[in-house]
Amino acid sequence: MSNPIDFKKVALETLRIEEQALQVLATQIDDRFSKACDIILNCQGRVVVTGMGKSGHIGRKMAATFASTGTPSFFMHPGEAGHGDLGMLVQGDVLIAISNSGKSDEIMMLMPLIKHLQVPLITISADASGPMPQNADVALTLGNIQEACPLGLAPTSSTTATLALGDALAVALLEARGFTSDDFARSHPAGALGKRLLLDVKHLMHHGDELPKVLPTTSMREALFEITNKRLGLTTIVDENNVLLGIFTDGDLRRFIEREKSFDLEVAISEVMVREPKTISENVRAVEAFERLSELKIHQFVVVNDQKQVVGIIAMHDLVAAGVS
Structure with a gap:
């Protein structure tokens, strides 16, 4: 030029x-x-x-x-x-x-x-x-x-x-x-912002028949069948009133096998379950659930109500798939 x-x-x-x-x-x-x-x-x-x-x-x-x-x-x-x-x-x-x-x-x-x-x-x-x-x-x-x-x-x-x-x-x-930001989200439901502001845990959690649940007297063998059948990588352990007592995950199983040279699959799940697992309310924003999971470096929350009864499971991959990450 x-x-x-x-x-x-x-x-x-x-x-x-x-x-x-x-x-x-x-x-x-x-x-x-x-x-x-x-x-x-x-x-x-x-x-x-x-x-x-x-x-x-x-x-x-x-x-x-x-x-x-x-x-x-x-x-x-x-x-x-x-x-x-x-x-x-x-x-x-x-x-x-x-x-x-x-x-x-x-x-x-x-x-x-x-x-x-x-x-x-x-x-x-x-x-x-x-x-x-x-x-x-x-x-x-x-x-x-x-x-x-x-x-x-x-x-x-x-x-x-x-x-x-x-x-x-x-x-x-x-x-x-x-x-407010909630008002803004209502006019942008299809966008990433709308998903972050409108979606709560209750909209994405697994619930009803999808929930893996066993009683504390259930054997480890039966609990493993529940984990396999429900495909969420864990089962919750609840009492007769559906109140959360603990959880047992496939990761817990691997750690248990590494720790124990021999074990009895007929042992009650209450003997090996993780007590006081991390929980969350169904009314918490999905994006907040994602942030908490990331901070705690865990993969899922048990969703409970005010009476500590199990109402759902929310997993990290559910949140990522919904676009709230």
């Missing part, structure tokens, strides 16, 4: 300009921001976000962030809105309209019906001079920021600032609603 480009230098300059744009945006956060939050908090319907082009892409992300953090929201394409999709917008909703120039023709075309529906309008634009912010209940502005595009044409810093402003709204609303 005759004029090689220093890509690293360009990248750092782009980031510097966009960082400066966020600093300019910070100067625009005032009572208008608080008013916008109040309007959204008092919304009886949904927050509908609209925008054309790059503003539309940012709007989609903004709506998705609202929806996942406790503010029901969706994106409405302004071009399609003029051909029927405006029916998505009803009384009780709030409309957030994004246009850096504040002059989007597609959005301005919708303005008469927005006014007719008496839907509160929040706009996001560079300044408040355009017809959109002039018609808004709250006009949020980005300030006089420089685009990172050297031509000053491609939306770069302006979309970064708009995205950050949307995140600021979402976080402010999240805190105002007292939104």
